[in-house]
Amino acid sequence: MKVRGKNYRAVWMEGRDVVVINQPLLPHKFALIRLKNHRQTANAITTMIIRGAGTIGATAGYGMAQAYLEGVDLDKAYQTLLHTRPTAADLKHALDRVRANAKTPAEAVAVAEEIADEYVERAEKVARAGLPLIKNGCRVLTHCNAGWLALVDWGSAPAPIYLAHRKGRKVFVWVDETRPRNQGAHYTSWEFMQEGIPHKVIADNAGGHYMQHGEVDLCIVGADRIAANGDAANKIGTYTKAVLAKEHGIPFYVAAPSSTIDLKCKTGADIPIEERDEDEVHYVGRERITPKGARAGNPAFDVTPAKYITGIITERGIIKPNQLKKVFSA
Secondary structure, three states, X not given: OEEOOEEOOOEEEEOOEEEEEOHHHOOOOXXXXXXXXXXXXXXXXXOOOOOOHHHHHHHHHHHHHHHHXXXXXXXXXXXXXXXXXXXXXXXXXXXXXXXXXXXXXXXXXXXXXXXXXXXXXXXXXXXXXXXHHOOOOEEEEEOOOOOOOXXXXXXXXXXXXXXXXXXXXXXXXXXXXXOOOOHHHHHHHHHHHHHOOOEEEEOHHHHHHHHHOOOOOEEEEOOOEEEOOOOEEEEOOHHHHHHHHHHOOOOEEEEOOHHHEEOOOOOHHHOOOOEOOOHHHHEEOOEEOOOOOOOOOOEOEEEEOHHHOOEEEEOOEEEOHHHHHHHHOX
């Protein structure tokens, strides 16, 4: 994707450094940060300097390659990176792949680069698979950020939207703000501004209103882990939109590369849900918005049952949730 006329990925490697876009500074400042070792890379994942399932996976792969280059205990480095964030399946897939296929630092870097390149390739195929859904004049609602910041390049949920826009189709997007970290307001809107895609940022609670008034034709969201039965974990609030879409007869799609599908996870009940710091709810920026002494719950994700999902857009096409195991275990 282009930022100020220059092509960027969300993460890449230069020498021993992992270079990432410093996402918490967006949308007001675009800056890069160099992560000098696997511990800094792990911390960047934990603190959400980078976020998004695919970008987390690619960054973890690079972090594992850094451990090889550093000559540290690889098992300990693996565990450090593995325990950064529990919900996204891509992270473990990337770490396991580097460990299984690399004996030398050079091999580890090559495998990590291969993983990142595959995310880009798969995301572009997701864009092509989902393109027929984006009719001329289509009004799409999305939740959180599953764009190029979240999947190295192209993204998952917005990928068909990007492609449709580039082909000259008129498309409009309702962008959920996505409290409490506001990834929709901060990142998805910023990406759409770079692409010139018409959109409006809306409060999370406004989606049902626009559905009720016939102003949403389609919902597309990303995923951090998809179970074998088609249940999908995504940013908190996704489940709510899926139920509302079902009530109003609006197709609800999940877009994700196959690395997000965890066939060892039987149902959504088996997906670990990350509980983040209460302060993300208590504060907006530096201003506290809740009474002192109040407690807050802050689950980072929820699970949308397969029965609410019209289809899952993957690099192999649009798959019915109950067909995932058949397609991806073959």
